Amino acid sequence: MELIINMGLLSMLAMTAIAIVRIKDLFAVAMLAGIYGLISASFFVMMDAVDVAFTEASVGAGISTLLMLTTLAITGRFEKADKKSRTRFALPLVLLTGALLIYGTLDMPSFGAADSPVQEHVAPRYLNDSAQEIGIPNVVTSVLASYRAFDTFGEVIVIFTAGVGVLALLMRTDLPPISSVKNTASMEEHMVLRIVAKMLIPLILLFGLYVQFHGEYGPGGGFQAGVIFASAFFLYAMLYGMNAARKVIDSSLVQVLAALGVLIYGTTGVVAMLSGKNFLDYSVFSEDPVHAQHLGILFIELGVGLTVATVMIIIFFTFSGRSQVEGERD
Amino acid sequence: MNFVGLFNYWIVMVLMMIGFYIVIAQGNLVKKLVGLTLFQTSVFIMYITMGKIEGATAPILVEGEALYSNPLPHVLILTAIVVGIATTALGLALVVRIKESYDSIEEDEINRKDQEC
Amino acid sequence: MLAHLPVLHVIIPMMAAPACLILRRRDLVWFVALAATLMSFAVSIGLLLQVLESGPISYEFGGWEAPWGIEYRIDLLNAPLLLLVSGISAVALFAARKSIEAEIPKDRHALFYIAWLLCMAGLLGILATGDAFNVFVFLEISSLSAYTLIALGKNRKALWASYQYLIAGTIGATFILIGIGLMYMMTGTLNMADLSERLPEVSSSRTVFTAFAFFIVGVCLKLALFPLHVWLPNAYAYAPSVVTAFLAATATKVAVYILIRFKYGIFGFDFAFSSLPLQSIFLTLGLAGIFVASIAAIFQDNLKKLLAYSSVAQIGYLIVGLGLANETGLMATLLHMLNHGLMKGALFLALAAIVYRLGEAKLSEMHGLASRMPWTMAAFLIGGLSLIGVPLTVGFVSKWYLVTAALEHDWWPVAGLILLGSVVSVIYVWKVVEVVYFKAANERTAEVREAPLSILAPTWVLVAANLYFGINTELTVGITRMAAVSIFGGL
Amino acid sequence: MYTAAAFAVLVAMLLALFRAFAGPTLYDRILAVNVFGTKTVLLIAVVGFMMGRPDFLDIVMVYALMNFISVIGILRFFEYTAKNVEVREE
Amino acid sequence: MEGILNIVSWFLLVFGGFLCISGAVGLLRFPDFFTRMHAASVTDTLATAMILIGLFIQAESWLVQVKLVMVLLFVLLTSPTAGHALVMAALHAGLEPVLPKQKQASVEAGR
Structure with a gap:
């Protein structure tokens, strides 16, 4: 039965991709990209990749669709027909790369084989020893936050770089001070939505915190929690207007928090260096090694969650602030 | 060369090429970024199908003996997804600035405006 | 503290960047950024000395040993490059304070320095890491911050150039990701040393061949090898001039380093040249790149674009050195990476001085500038001579070893073409010299004063380095020879 | 039993x-x-139930949340452009 | 007791599945937006409720049951709201429902 569902999901992915190529209405393309993210997230669930499904759903289906829609609100909806000369050049190149890729798959270990090199070399140690060495059930979080913690540090820096980049490009310092702007939200007539949102937002924030601290035992962790936390603010900003949202979250505070998250992550590592161990070695935090790993992973996930949440808020507010110039509204 | 074993990878390769085609062939800047997202997401799907073992469960340890899929590709893909969204966010910020200064997000119009001034 | 040197040069800028976001005030952020860069430079010097006396250093993160955790590996190949990147960054950052006042609005300066620190941290991270996937993560950090830095340029074309660089760079990075994925699929490990042990036994399979092909195409897109170089001229021409000085001297060299590390370190010498006719591909593309780019450079009016095209040509020399596939060839490439970094750094910093005074670097508006800005133009002249490869300059040293490497194979035509490439570069350097020195100063350049000392001093530091390493080649040649021997010896 | 429901949902x-x-x-x-x-x-x-790991329902919660937010987002931005740009139905 | 619960949950799941398909077919075949809206949203909430309650009966640990109830409440709260917002936006943008022929004529006459 799982094979049928896999094939069904993959064929839906292919159909969505082909539809995206042909549709010229960019709003529809943004929505189909959201559907593409959703299907690939469900495919990840079928492939036992629960944490990745979590992240892909919240990032692929949620954040990237919202960002694309915010951009389309500024740049306009319809796309021009693509030029024949470009497609004639692109098709052979794409077919050539595709042929090389297919050629590459001929010697691959077959799908789901338990004896392929991937399953035998590095992975068994994580699965067998992580219970004793780190003591948390979710092996993905233990690899993410302890064995390969420096990769995750690089990742937090990538998100921080994106936040700095979007700020450097779109930051507007000429926005009127918050107090003076009357709150004229565009969604006044959607009273139903505002009531429901008012009920939902605390629940979403609570769910975000649950995901943050549940990362060791089930799917979840810093990234997913950060994105969920930020999506609560997006909902508030969309329904109550940007000025109300800017009253809630002050832009300089958000930037300081984003920097703070990265610094929390960095100091967790540097503390290990100060006492002679290597960077990001958690055995410094307490004499019992397993307990030390728990503490280390907790700090790491806190730093990651804080940075991801605040950078997502920075990116969304900077984009929406930019469209305020266009519409001069809310 | 078993057909079913590699079928997953072939569909993933087709998805990659569709994404790659969009990036190269379509002129609209936002559409290129969508193509880039498709291309990267299908590379992620390739990574994840690598780690799956037939009849295994997710790498979250439960009591008693159980066969788990490989957790390492999941960690790599968590990083790659975040890299993907960071690139898309920066790309969209550039598109907004380009729209404000060129008043168009079609590649050939922008090139034409570049030649003029 | 000495044990932590291999990681300090990356951690310091990575911690300084968020700290700067909290500080927010312009001059304070510049000071912290400069301090962090100088500390990284000092750490790199310490690392080089440590590697010279005690051989390659390995540093495991979190205390987990190599294939399971991530490992930093510093050896003779990347130690000198660490020095180059942090050195050029320190010098360029010193000039940045004055230079960006004319090009970037005031409220963006703090964010500019933060993006600069992140770009440097990314490049240093790529050089030092011993883990294949870590290369991809730090490649993305350096690329994302490079897109931001380029997009801060004054002209609206900077935005369009940065967008094109983003698309080309992300496609390159995704190709590298596919390459790493396929390599991981066939060997099960991500650590470079572990990969080099386990790859030979599966090297006959078609998947490893595809992995190698995708990896090479991805890296060549990143280092702007001839057919894939379309994004580079615009990106370097319209970026703020200090950013071009930093990126031109370092970013492409780091990409060549990745190529060398993976081609020789992991795939091994025989695989690299037997499966794919790489030797002939590199030679043809490199030589074609030299001539096409140099000829394109001759017709450019915008001086920055002219030097950007000459950078593409110089990258052609690097790839030709690799294409020669012998020890001296590799040594010539390593040497030219260092020398080219110094040359282009000096030239673009001189350009930053010109842009600071004139607002833009159009040749048609620089008549008789030498009489007004003698020091800047003298620096530009020496940089140009070094570009051509005149004796007593750094360029001559690397051209010399490049030609000897070609002669070892006694491929006379290749050696001839290399020298012909230098002749072509004479043309476009002379074109600039002729406009600047021998034309009378018109009203446009009449009242121009000499560039401020804070831009001139760094330029002359690099020019002095150009001359010093041109004359006393014992240090650079010695290290690169040992590095080449260690790589070739190791196979 | 699960397979029937899963198949029906897939077709839907x-x-x-x-x-x-x-x-x-x-x-x-x-x-x-x-x-x-x-x-x-x-x-x-x-x-989740079919594969015997029912504790994955956190993911289901996120799906529902993201679905709601993206629909609200689409409406808000579509209505926003509808005011500026006249609505052209295909 | 065990058998009855199984049968009830089996019935709920299968009927929920059938409702899903009928809603989706309705979504495809109905002439205009508002009728599709009706088909989709009605079956949506009911089918989701039935399937989740079917799973609720099957769940062993109480934690899973709590999660199922949370998801059910969330979907029951948000999906009608989204439907409402969608219809409001459609009407606001001037999308006219397709009325049957003779009523269409009388409305035209009346206007």
Whole structure:
């Protein structure tokens, strides 16, 4: 039965991709990209990749669709027909790369084989020893936050770089001070939505915190929690207007928090260096090694969650602030 | 060369090429970024199908003996997804600035405006 | 503290960047950024000395040993490059304070320095890491911050150039990701040393061949090898001039380093040249790149674009050195990476001085500038001579070893073409010299004063380095020879 | 039992997808996205039970949340452009 | 007791599945936006409720049951709201429902 569902999901992915190529209405393309993210997230669930499904759903289906829609609100909806000369050049190149890729798959270990090199070399140690060495059930979080913690540090820096980049490009310092702007939200007539949102937002924030601290035992962790936390603010900003949202979250505070998250992550590592161990070695935090790993992973996930949440808020507010110039509204 | 074993990878390769085609062939800047997202997401799907073992469960340890899929590709893909969204966010910020200064997000119009001034 | 040197040069800028976001005030952020860069430079010097006396250093993160955790590996190949990147960054950052006042609005300066620190941290991270996937993560950090830095340029074309660089760079990075994925699929490990042990036994399979092909195409897109170089001229021409000085001297060299590390370190010498006719591909593309780019450079009016095209040509020399596939060839490439970094750094910093005074670097508006800005133009002249490869300059040293490497194979035509490439570069350097020195100063350049000392001093530091390493080649040649021997010896 | 429900939901998703491709007006597409989101929620819930790991229901919660937020987002930005740009139905 | 619960949950799941398909077919075949809206949203909430309750019966640990109830409440709260917002936006943008022929004529006459 799982094979049928896999094939069904993959064929839906292919159909969505082909539809995206042909549709010229960019709003529809943004929505189909959201559907593409959703299907690939469900495919990840079928492939036992629960944490990745979590992240892909919240990032692929949620954040990237919202960002694309915010951009389309500024740049306009319809796309021009693509030029024949470009497609004639692109098709052979794409077919050539595709042929090389297919050629590459001929010697691959077959799908789901338990004896392929991937399953035998590095992975068994994580699965067998992580219970004793780190003591948390979710092996993905233990690899993410302890064995390969420096990769995750690089990742937090990538998100921080994106936040700095979007700020450097779109930051507007000429926005009127918050107090003076009357709150004229565009969604006044959607009273139903505002009531429901008012009920939902605390629940979403609570769910975000649950995901943050549940990362060791089930799917979840810093990234997913950060994105969920930020999506609560997006909902508030969309329904109550940007000025109300800017009253809630002050832009300089958000930037300081984003920097703070990265610094929390960095100091967790540097503390290990100060006492002679290597960077990001958690055995410094307490004499019992397993307990030390728990503490280390907790700090790491806190730093990651804080940075991801605040950078997502920075990116969304900077984009929406930019469209305020266009519409001069809310 | 078993057909079913590699079928997953072939569909993933087709998805990659569709994404790659969009990036190269379509002129609209936002559409290129969508193509880039498709291309990267299908590379992620390739990574994840690598780690799956037939009849295994997710790498979250439960009591008693159980066969788990490989957790390492999941960690790599968590990083790659975040890299993907960071690139898309920066790309969209550039598109907004380009729209404000060129008043168009079609590649050939922008090139034409570049030649003029 | 000495044990932590291999990681300090990356951690310091990575911690300084968020700290700067909290500080927010312009001059304070510049000071912290400069301090962090100088500390990284000092750490790199310490690392080089440590590697010279005690051989390659390995540093495991979190205390987990190599294939399971991530490992930093510093050896003779990347130690000198660490020095180059942090050195050029320190010098360029010193000039940045004055230079960006004319090009970037005031409220963006703090964010500019933060993006600069992140770009440097990314490049240093790529050089030092011993883990294949870590290369991809730090490649993305350096690329994302490079897109931001380029997009801060004054002209609206900077935005369009940065967008094109983003698309080309992300496609390159995704190709590298596919390459790493396929390599991981066939060997099960991500650590470079572990990969080099386990790859030979599966090297006959078609998947490893595809992995190698995708990896090479991805890296060549990143280092702007001839057919894939379309994004580079615009990106370097319209970026703020200090950013071009930093990126031109370092970013492409780091990409060549990745190529060398993976081609020789992991795939091994025989695989690299037997499966794919790489030797002939590199030679043809490199030589074609030299001539096409140099000829394109001759017709450019915008001086920055002219030097950007000459950078593409110089990258052609690097790839030709690799294409020669012998020890001296590799040594010539390593040497030219260092020398080219110094040359282009000096030239673009001189350009930053010109842009600071004139607002833009159009040749048609620089008549008789030498009489007004003698020091800047003298620096530009020496940089140009070094570009051509005149004796007593750094360029001559690397051209010399490049030609000897070609002669070892006694491929006379290749050696001839290399020298012909230098002749072509004479043309476009002379074109600039002729406009600047021998034309009378018109009203446009009449009242121009000499560039401020804070831009001139760094330029002359690099020019002095150009001359010093041109004359006393014992240090650079010695290290690169040992590095080449260690790589070739190791196979 | 689970297989029947999972198969039915899969078919429903397929049909909703066709509506998303064909949908003449943009509102049909938004409706299709909404239906598709709810069906994915059901599919993952049933699959979680089918694979014997029912504790994956956090993912289902996120799906529902993201589906709601993206539908609200689409409406807000579409209505926002509808005011500036006249609405051209295909 | 065990058998009855199984049968009830089996019935709920299968009927929920059938409702899903009927809603989706309705989504495809109905002439205009508002009728599709009706088909989709009605079956949506009911089918989701039935399938989730079917799973609720099957769930062993109480934690899973709590999660199922949370998801059910969330979907029951948000999906009608989204439907409402969608219809409001459609009407606001001037999308006219397709009325049957003779009523269409009388409305035209009346206007």
